[in-house]
Amino acid sequence: MAQQIQLPCDNEGVCLICKTTPSVNETLTCSTCVTPWHIACLAIAAQSSSSNVWECPDCSDLVQAGAPAAGEKSELVVAIQAIEADASLTDKEKARKRQELVSGKAAVKEGRNEAVDMLHENFKCCVCFQLPDRPVTTPCGHNFCLSCFQKWTRQGKNTCIKCRFSIPAKMASQPRINSALVAAIRMARMSQANATGQLKITHSVHNQYRPDKAYTTDRAKRNGMANAASGRILVTTPADHFGPITAENDPVRKTGVLVGECWDLRMDCRQWGIHYPHVSGIAGQAKYGAQSVVLSGGYEDDEDHGEWFLYTGSGGRDLSGNKRTNKDQSFDQKFESYNESLRFSCKKGYPVRVVRSHKEKRSNYAPEDGLRYDGVYRIEKCWRKVGKQGFKVCRYLFVRCDNEPAPWTSDEHGDRPRPLPTVKELKGAIDIFERSESPSWDYAEEDNVWKWKKPPPASQKPVRADAKPEDIQNARIAIRKAETAASKGKLLKEFSCLLCKDVMTLPVTTPCAHNFCKSCLDGKFAGQSFTRERSRGGRTLRSQKNAMICPACPTDISDFLQNAQINRELQDLIEKLKESSKEANAPEESPEASSEDPNKENEVLNSEAETKNVEDKKRKQADAKPPTPTRNKKGKVDDNLLKNENAA
Structure with a gap:
């Protein structure tokens, strides 16, 4: 059943349930969140209104859900109590901090992305001083x-507002947007939104905070278990665990899940790791295998003989729209998705946990009520055949291979290897598949037990285990750092030269909004002159300007190349991103290791200083020396050379 709604009084002292204004003696104030509550409207009667340690239902639920052991409290409650205990804050400041903490704004500030901060520091519009739009x-x-650039140039001002450098007339009339910078800003903003969780709001509860039974919340739109949530997972096995649940994976009872255990709901069966899906009868992955199945009478082709049964795959039905319970087959089943996972388990010989439901009315081995765990089976064959409704279905032969006796037998021992039963429908079957390799789960004659003859498949999912709040917080911090480092790496790739495809060194931005390394751009036009001399009949004509086309577009950038300026803002950002990525990737050294060899530290510092000096010299030389034209001995440009270059 859904929990009863409990609400406090509002800012004006009016109860949000009965809409009355109770007196001071009729209210209780929470010692944690300092919120007044109407005593008469509380679902659980309070002991007295004079108690100084009374906690409201919201705060007490947090403590109960977040504290497996007595005396522990959730992070939110501890943070609120720390704010209340801070004597340096006024009541107004405490209220503001509590509101930020509960609303999540404080966590957003802590999770701010460093890449966005770097962009804010290095890239600002020279007019509005904001991140450029x-x-x-x-x-x-x-x-x-x-918009700021157009407002500036429309006033007839063709110089930069910051350095008074001349702006080309073509750029002033038709400015080009820097696409690399747009992509970098968008990527940084998206990474920040993903880190702070602003794009998608989810209502999830960590496993250790869930109750022991399936439950419904106030958000449930229907009565009963239609919108119920699973309770706490009580075993430490991952969701894709193969085989039985042993005692070492049962920290609650220390016995494991025994054959014959029963549950009322699928939710309860999920909590013990036997079968995780709430609705689907098959739990598995196509290229990994199937872990468990449920016999619930969903297909009329199923045949149950206890120690072996014939199971029908999933699919073949139209479940679109409001046909979620349609049992009429309308197309053929194929070996894909869940069906392929069963065939993969057949190929590898993996054990499959089997649960029988009371909904299987045609079986003599189904329980009278609820669900029952009947041990592990192994799939020996699979095939396809035409079913009772006229469409092809996938069929599987399950044979029991468990160390515990079946619930319907009085044997004292488990199963022994038995010959495969004769299946009559195999005569008209197609796509027959039978295992050719030795099974992973097999009977050991020397030990008289069923066990793994080959190593079980490695899990692809995290282990369900209760963790301490500080461990969860540390894991979140580590994940946030990894995401920040990844966003910085992606951001560096956006600032790559269009010629060498590497991260730019001494970047320059052309009037057509393309970014290059200065050395790459100079090398592209090396040996070419900006003008060429002309003569006709011994008469010297006026020199002609040579067109130098941008490597990324058909724009003439010859005027820009005569005095190409390094984009200092972009250079600073690239250097900061490189330094931060080096710090993030550098292995952490212990103080003892760092103190053992101080000479290495001095060598590293000296080499870094030398490298920095060399880069500064190259930068100064690149700024001071524009590309020079090639001339002959008389001091004139070689016309033949120019003709060859222009022809090329």
């Missing part, structure tokens, strides 16, 4: 919003 980068390396 539709950024435009001038040849001098300064950034503007498109």
Whole structure:
């Protein structure tokens, strides 16, 4: 059943349930969140209104759900109590901090992405001083919003507002948006939204905070168990565990899940790790295998003989719209999805847990009520045949192979290897598959037990285990750091040169909004002159300008190349991203190891200083020396060389 709604009084002292204004003697104030509650409207009667340690239902639920052991409290309650115990804060400041903590704004501030902070520090519009919207980068390396740039140039000002560097007339009339910077800003914002959880709101409860039984919340839209949530997983096996649940995976009872155990609901069966899906009868993955099945009478082709049974695969029915309970087959089944997972378990010889439901009315071995765990079986064959409804179905032969006796027998020991039964329908079957290799789960004659003859498949899912709140917090911090490092790496890839495809060194931005390394761009036009001399009949004509086309578009950038300026803002951001990525990837050294060899530290520092000096010299030389034209001995440009270069 859904829990009864309990609400406190509002800011004006009016009870949100009965809509009355109770007196001071008729209210209780929570010692944790300092919220007044109407005593008459509380579902559980309070002991006295004069208690100083009374906690409201919200705070007490947090303590009960988050504390497996007595005396422990959840992180939220501890944080609120710390705020209340801080004597340096006023009542107004305490209320504001409590509100930020409960609303999640405090966590958002802590989870702010460093990549976004770097962008805010290095890229600002020179007019509005905000992160550029539709950024435009001038040849001098300064950034503007498109609207701010157009407002500036429409006033007839063709110089940069920050450094007074000349802006080309074509760029002023038709500015180009820097697509690399747009992609970097978008990526950083998306990574921040993913880190802070603002894109998708989920209502999830950690396993250790769930109750011991399936439950419904106030958000349930229907009565009963239609919108119920699973209770706490009571075993430590992962969701894709093969074989029986042993005692070492049962921290509650220390016995494991025994054959013959019964449950009322699928939710309870899930809590003990026997069968995880709430509705589906098959639990498995196509390329990994099937872990468990449920016999619930969903297909009329099923045949149950106790120690072996014939199982029908899933699919073949139209479940679209409101046909979720349609039992009429309308197309053929294929070996895919869940059906393929069963065939994969047949191929490898994996054990499959079997649960029988009381809904299987045609079986003599089904329980009278609820669900019952009947041990592990092994799939020996699978095939396809035409079913009773005229469409092809996937069929599987299950044979029991458990160390515990079946619930319907009085034997003292488990199963022994038995010959396969004769299946008459195999005569007209197609796509017959039978295992050719030795099974992974088999009977050991020397030990007289069924066990793994081959190592079980490695789990692909996390283990269900209760963790301490501080461990969960540390894991979240580690995940957040990894996501930040990944976002920085992706951000660096966005700032790659269009020529060498590597992260830019000494980046320059052309008037057509393309980014290159300065050395790559100079090397592209090395040996070419900006003008060429002309003569006709011994008469010297006016020199002609040579067109130098941008490597990424048909724009002439010859004027820009005569005095190409390094984009200092982009350079600083790239250097910061590289340094932070090195720090994140560097292994943590112990203080003892760092103190053992101080000479290595000095060598590293000296090499870094030398590298920095060399880069500074190269940067100064690149700024001071634009590409020079090639001339002959008389000081004139070689016309033949120019013709060959232009032809090329």
